[in-house]
Amino acid sequence: MRDRGVVEGARRKRTVMATSLMLTVMASAVPGRAEEKVSLEKLRQSFDRFTAPPAEFAGQYGKYRSPLRFSDDTMVTTGDDWARRRREILEKWHRRLGAWPELPARPNVKRLESVERDGYTEHHLHIEVLPDGTLSDAYLLVPNGKGPFPAVFVPFYEPHSSIGRDAKARNSYDYGLQLVRRGFVTLSIGTPGGAEKPKADTRELLIRAGVELHRQPLTLLAYAAAVCHTLLAQMPEVDPARIGIIGLSYGGKWSIFAACLYDKFACAVWSDPGIVFDESNGSVNYWEPWYLGYAPDVLRKPGIPSAENPRTGLYKDLIDAGDDLVDLHALMAPRPVLVGGGTADPPRNWQALNHLMAVNRLLGYEGRVVMTTRAPHLPTPEALLQELDFLEYWLKRRD
Secondary structure (H helix, E strand, C coil), X not given: CCCHHHHHHHHHHHHHHHHHHHHHHHHHHCCCHHHHHHHHHHHHHHHHHHCCCCHHHCCCCCCCCCCCECCCCCECCCHHHHHHHHHHHHHHHXXXXXXXXXXCCCCCXXXXXXXXXXXXXXXXXXXXXXXXXXXXXXXXXXXXXXXXXXXXXXXXCCCCCCCCCCXXXXXXXXXXXXXXXXXXXXXXXXXXXXXXXXXXXXXXXXXXXXXXXXXXXXXXXHHHHHHHHHHHHCCCCEEEEEEEEEEECHHHHHHHHHHHHCCCCXXXXXXXXXXXXXXXXXXXXXXXXXXXXCECCECCCCCCCXXXXXXXXXXXXXXXXXXXXXXXXXXXXXXXXXXXXXCCCCHHHHHHHHHHXXXXXXXCCCXXXXXXXXXXCCCCHHXXXXXXXXXXXXXXXXX
C-alpha cells in the first residue's frame, strides 16, 4: 500500500500540471493578453490614486463658469446636448484666437540625417509647421521592430532636451528618449521658426508669428501640433488612433491648446503649465504677447499686469469677461488627460478640473482626469514615471 502522503503529493502534482497546461492553452489562444492586462494594471497603479481631488477640493468648482452651460444659460443634460455645446465652445475659441488655415494634406518635411541608436533610429528633420512656410527643428525617434507603434508628440523650446541631449533634462523631461525606449514613436519639435533662426529667442519668434499671421501665438502652436499629428498619422510605423501629446511648462501650454483644439490627439499630459489664469504667479504668464496677450496696436512690457503695465489682447478680453480656460479644457472630454501639478498648478486647481470631470461623468466616463502633485516645477523622478506610465497605459490599451 502506497503512503498516503506520497499519493496526495502525486495528486497535487497532477493537478498543478493540469492547471499549468490549461493556463498555457489559454495563453496561446490569446497571445500576450494576460501579461498585457497585468502590465497595464501595474501602470495604472502609478497614477490611479490621483484620479480624484483631495477631500478639501472634492465637489468644489471655484469661480469658474460651468462648461455645461450654453451661452444662453440653458444647461447641458444629454450627450446630444454636449455635442452641440462642444461645437459652440470650439467655434468660440477659434473666433477668439484666430481661425486656422486648412491643414496640409501631406506636411512638407526635409530629412537632414538619420542615425542608428541603441534600440531605435533617430531622424533629424525640418518640418514646415505654419502656413507661411515657417520651419520647426525636430527629431523623430522610431523604435526597432515591427509596428505600427503608438506615438507621442513632444513640443518644447527646442527638441534637444526631449531626446536626451541636454544634461539638465536628462531623467527629468527627456520625454522623447524615455518614450522611444518604451516602444513609442516620438516626434520632438522646437518653436516654429527655430529651424531658420536657431539662436533666436522663443518669445521673439512667437510675437513675430502673431504679427505676421494675425493670430494669437498659442493657436499657431496648436496648428503646428496638428500638422505634426498629420505627419505621424501618415507614417506606416504609427497607429494613427494612438497618438498622444506631452509638454512641460511652455510645452505644457502648447499641449493644452493643441490637445483641446485638435481632438485627434488620443490623450494628453500637461506638466505644470498653469491650467488656469493666476496673476499671483509670474510663471502662469498667459498675459504675455507670446501667449494670449498679442495685440496688433500695442506691445506690452513683460511682467505681471499692473496699472503701469496693463493687460492687452485676448487675455484682457477674457479677464474683462470673467472667463478662463475651463471651457477649453472641456474640449478634451472624454479623452484622458494628466496634469502634472507643481509650482504653477497647485492642488487648488482641481477646482477647474472638477468641471472637466463633470463633463466626463455626463458622458459616462470616470477616472480619465488625473492631477499629480510635486513640489518643484520640473518633474521629480516619481512625477516623470507617473506621466510616462499614464501615456503608456492609455496608448497601449486595446479596448
